[in-house]
Amino acid sequence: MEKYAVFVPKLVTRRENFAPGHRACLGCGEALAVRLACKALGQNVIIVSATGCMEVISTPLPYTSWRVPWIHTLFENTAAVASGIEAGLKVIMRKGKRLAEEVKVVVMAGDGGTSDIGLQALSGALERRHDFLYICLDNEAYMNTGIQRSSATPYGASTTTAPAGKVSIGQVTWKKNVPAIAAAHDIPYVATACPSYPFDLMAKVARGAAIHGPAYVHILSVCPTGWRSATDLTVRIGRLAVETGVFPLYEVENGKYKLSIDLPQLRPIQDYLKLQGRFRHLSEEIMKEIQNRVNEEYAKLKEKVACA
Amino acid sequence: MVTLSIDGREVQAEEGATILEVARDNNIYIPALCYHEEVAPYGACRLCMVEIAANGREKLVASCLYPVEEGLRVKTNTERVINNRRMIMELLLARCPDSEVIQDLAKQVGVDKTPFKLEDKQCILCGLCVRACEEVVGVSAISLVNRGVNRQVASPFYEAPDACIGCGSCAYICPVNAIKMEDIGDTRTITMPNPKMKKIEFKLKKCKVCGKYWAPERQLEYIARIAGLAPETFDVCPDCRQ
Numbered sequence: 001m002e003k004y005a006v007f008v009p010k011l012v013t014r015r016e017n018f019a020p021g022h023r024a025c026l027g028c029g030e031a032l033a034v035r036l037a038c039k040a041l042g043q044n045v046i047i048v049s050a051t052g053c054m055e056v057i058s059t060p061l062p063y064t065s066w067r068v069p070w071i072h073t074l075f076e077n078t079a080a081v082a083s084g085i086e087a088g089l090k091v092i093m094r095k096g097k098r099l100a101e102e103v104k105v106v107v108m109a110g111d112g113g114t115s116d117i118g119l120q121a122l123s124g125a126l127e128r129r130h131d132f133l134y135i136c137l138d139n140e141a142y143m144n145t146g147i148q149r150s151s152a153t154p155y156g157a158s159t160t161t162a163p164a165g166k167v168s169i170g171q172v173t174w175k176k177n178v179p180a181i182a183a184a185h186d187i188p189y190v191a192t193a194c195p196s197y198p199f200d201l202m203a204k205v206a207r208g209a210a211i212h213g214p215a216y217v218h219i220l221s222v223c224p225t226g227w228r229s230a231t232d233l234t235v236r237i238g239r240l241a242v243e244t245g246v247f248p249l250y251e252v253e254n255g256k257y258k259l260s261i262d263l264p265q266l267r268p269i270q271d272y273l274k275l276q277g278r279f280r281h282l283s284e285e286i287m288k289e290i291q292n293r294v295n296e297e298y299a300k301l302k303e304k305v306a307c308a
Numbered sequence: 309m310v311t312l313s314i315d316g317r318e319v320q321a322e323e324g325a326t327i328l329e330v331a332r333d334n335n336i337y338i339p340a341l342c343y344h345e346e347v348a349p350y351g352a353c354r355l356c357m358v359e360i361a362a363n364g365r366e367k368l369v370a371s372c373l374y375p376v377e378e379g380l381r382v383k384t385n386t387e388r389v390i391n392n393r394r395m396i397m398e399l400l401l402a403r404c405p406d407s408e409v410i411q412d413l414a415k416q417v418g419v420d421k422t423p424f425k426l427e428d429k430q431c432i433l434c435g436l437c438v439r440a441c442e443e444v445v446g447v448s449a450i451s452l453v454n455r456g457v458n459r460q461v462a463s464p465f466y467e468a469p470d471a472c473i474g475c476g477s478c479a480y481i482c483p484v485n486a487i488k489m490e491d492i493g494d495t496r497t498i499t500m501p502n503p504k505m506k507k508i509e510f511k512l513k514k515c516k517v518c519g520k521y522w523a524p525e526r527q528l529e530y531i532a533r534i535a536g537l538a539p540e541t542f543d544v545c546p547d548c549r550q
Contacts, residue, residue: 006531007445007475011346043335239547 008199013039022065023057027231029222029238030054030137033195034108037135037219040202041106041209043068046085050078050109050118053144053223054137075109075117079125079134082107086130104133104209111138111152115178126185126214133208133215136178139223147226151176154246155293156286157278159226164281174293182216183252189215190252191260196222196238200249200260207251220247228277240272245298256308257301269294312380327371327382328356338384339393339413341400341483342434343372347443352434353400355413357392359383368392390417398422403429409484430486430501433459437478437487447471447530450478450500466504474498474510474524494521515545522546 017038024031030053046069049055055072058065073081086105109118114136122134141159142148149162153171158164162171183190189211193201201219208215220241222234229237241247244267249260269291273279282290309320314327314336321330326349331338342353351370358371361381368388383389397414402424404410410432414420435452438461442448449472453462463469474496479489486501496510512521513528522545532539 007440007477008480010444011344011440011477011481013345015345043332236547243547 012202013042015039017041017043017067018058019065019067021063023060024053025223025225025231027222027224027234028053028057029195029220029224029234030139031057032234033137033193033201033219033221034058036195036198036201037108037205038068040205041068041104044102045069045104045106045209046071048073048078048082048085048105048107050107050113051075051144052110052113052137053139054108054110056144075113077121078107078109078113078118079121079132082132082134083125083128083130086132105131106209107132107134109134109136110142110144111136111140111178112142112150114138115152115176116150119178119181123181123185126182126187126216129187129213131212131214133205133211133217134182135205135208136216136218137221138178138218139221139226140175141223141226143223143226152178154290156282156290157227158281159278169282169286170278179216179218179252182218183255185214186255187214187216188212188254190218191216192218192220192247192249192251194220194238194242194247194249196235197242197249197261204251204260226278228280229275233275237272237275240267240275243267244269244272245294246272248298248301250301250305257304258308259301259305266295266298310376310378310380312376312378312382314382315384321376323376325376327358327360327369327374327376327380330376331358331371331382331384336384338371339417340372341409341413341432342436344436344440344481347436347439347481349373350435350439353432354396355393357389357396359386359389393417394419398424400432403427404432404484404486406430407484407486430484431461432484432486433461434483435461436481436483437461440477440481445473445475445477446534447473449473460502460504461500462502462505463500463508466502468506468508472498472508473527473530474508475527491521496524513542515548516543517548518545520545520547 018035034054048071050073082105089103138152141150141153147160149159149171152175153159154175155171156169158170164170179190179192189208191204193204195201204217208217222237224231224234242249251258251260269287310323311318311320314331319330319334328338328343338356340356342350349372351373356371357368359366360369394417397417397419400410401414401422405426438451441450449469450461450463452459476489479487488499490497494512496512498508510524513523513525514521528542
């Protein structure tokens, strides 16, 4: 999907369901991801948005960026609210008030709302097989409130609650693998995506929305503010995350793993880390440790792909 | 601005817009396969037929082609429209019984089987690929040839077209995913849903820095030519370009 060059982008819909003029930071990868996802989703959706950057920047009262039905929920109950809406829609259909087209319930939550606070509700909704799409916009910390660490923060990253200094290297735990947790629920569709690969992202969101049953799409969104990176490097850092193997793009359809971009050779991890201020303090040793871990994880993923 | 009613709902629309566009903007569902906002409407699939009232008479028109008028009354779900839609769906289902898109759409309009003889075609002859190739890419490598039952999408003389740059727009726009595109190693293969045509193959360009194959050579030559760039611009892939 990624090999489309100049002409196919002209064919992507012009309609912006996520309107411009919102208050995202300069170079926000998450706003880009939401914009592309909304293009892929179209009009027949109800968006359930957890508290987080996307909620704050897109709906400063009395304005809104959403040109589709949108509801704001707390961190912890996003998936539960989505299940409720989906159940409500089912009842409307059953009572014979037929809707012309199927309306899809789509959750958009950050990494904090997914991997920390909302995990229990997410697990419940996946287990109950609600027909909804869960999009996790992962910027690897609680950026909205001021860069506090979350369980999605990678090893060695400096955050305000895990600061790097003489005593600590910053975050001392590894990133939680939420796509694997979602896949462990045996749901029909799990995928990882990155807005630096726009066609891949749109195809995955559209696929997730088309599937009957729960679907989960994990989107890595570069956050220049929290990652302390240059605002014009957002797309490049996203691509480097994929090319170094830090965030491999793959799909899990009915338990079968498939790599979306199969790299013959991974780039060295330094290419990715050097561009970000949050990893500035890392010594060669720690970088080597991270490199080993990335290689290990990538090999594990390759094994799963080979099994399918 | 003009005011018209669709299914009894008063809606405002800009002059020159078509009924289908206005309906979609107002979340009124009309199925269509051959419509794409970026290419000129064509009216091939006939799924978007709606009933309009004009001069005291009601008639069926293709909503993707019919421009809105002041006081127009449109109905999208009368018995006549629905019967028409079902018949078209049955015909499409008989033509492409294996297509997932067609099966889903058929289910949505309430058709689950077809009384017609099954064929094993993949293409529905909507002409979107042909129109995209001409209007968006500007090369016209493929076209609709022959008439009636022999109509098909083909390149001149069914050979690998000289004009084709391998951009994949046709594969992307195809509403029933009949055109397939695949990159393996240094070759891109595009397969048209036409048994008379062989697979079209393109050589991919290798990046001088990372060694990745990233775009068809002919496409890069074409872009360099129309944009007035030096051909060396594309020796390096966008990831390695500084």
